Amino acid sequence: MSSATKPVYRSSGRSGFSGSVSGDPRHIAARKFERDIHVRFAPLACTVQTPEGLVHARPGDAVITGTGGEHWRVSRAHFADKYRPVPPTVMGEPGIYASLPYQILALRMSESFNVWLADGISCLAGRAGDWLVDYGDGSLGVVADSIFATTYEIVATP
Numbered sequence: 001m002s003s004a005t006k007p008v009y010r011s012s013g014r015s016g017f018s019g020s021v022s023g024d025p026r027h028i029a030a031r032k033f034e035r036d037i038h039v040r041f042a043p044l045a046c047t048v049q050t051p052e053g054l055v056h057a058r059p060g061d062a063v064i065t066g067t068g069g070e071h072w073r074v075s076r077a078h079f080a081d082k083y084r085p086v087p088p089t090v091m092g093e094p095g096i097y098a099s100l101p102y103q104i105l106a107l108r109m110s111e112s113f114n115v116w117l118a119d120g121i122s123c124l125a126g127r128a129g130d131w132l133v134d135y136g137d138g139s140l141g142v143v144a145d146s147i148f149a150t151t152y153e154i155v156a157t158p
Contacts, residue, residue, distance in 0.1 A: 013118035021134040030152035052124035
């Protein structure tokens with residue numbers, strides 16, 4: 001399949017799971033494992049190089065470093081719903097945070113695909129075998145299969 005015909009998914013920015021993932025009979029439900037990660041907060045607008053592409057961060061957005069050294073951005077609006085500070089870290093300050101065990105929906109993709117984030121300017125590129133993840137808060141993401149296996153526990157399959 002040429003890059004011009006890759007499937008494209010768009011984050012809505014609205015609460016709830018997207019029909020493009022929840023309506024696909026192949027989707028699975030999974031829960032995020034509790035893991036400690038390093039977090040800093042963007043003092044100014046910046047970009048974050050993720051394994052799937054360049055993401056724009058706004059002031060106050062969390063820039064996270066995962067256990068494999070990978071980076072990603074979580075918007076300030078959704079951060080407290082997904083992470084809690086590990087003492088002595090205080091919410092909103094840089095330090096160690098634990099991921100909360102929230103539920104997501106996901107599709108393992110059989111072809112390359114793109115995901116536009118809710119900011120309208122950041123686009124992620126997924127490969128065959130990667131997961132299209134719906135976080136249930138209006139945001140979609142791309143997670144490599146190797147990271148998905150160590151980050152999420154599958155709780156329901158079709």
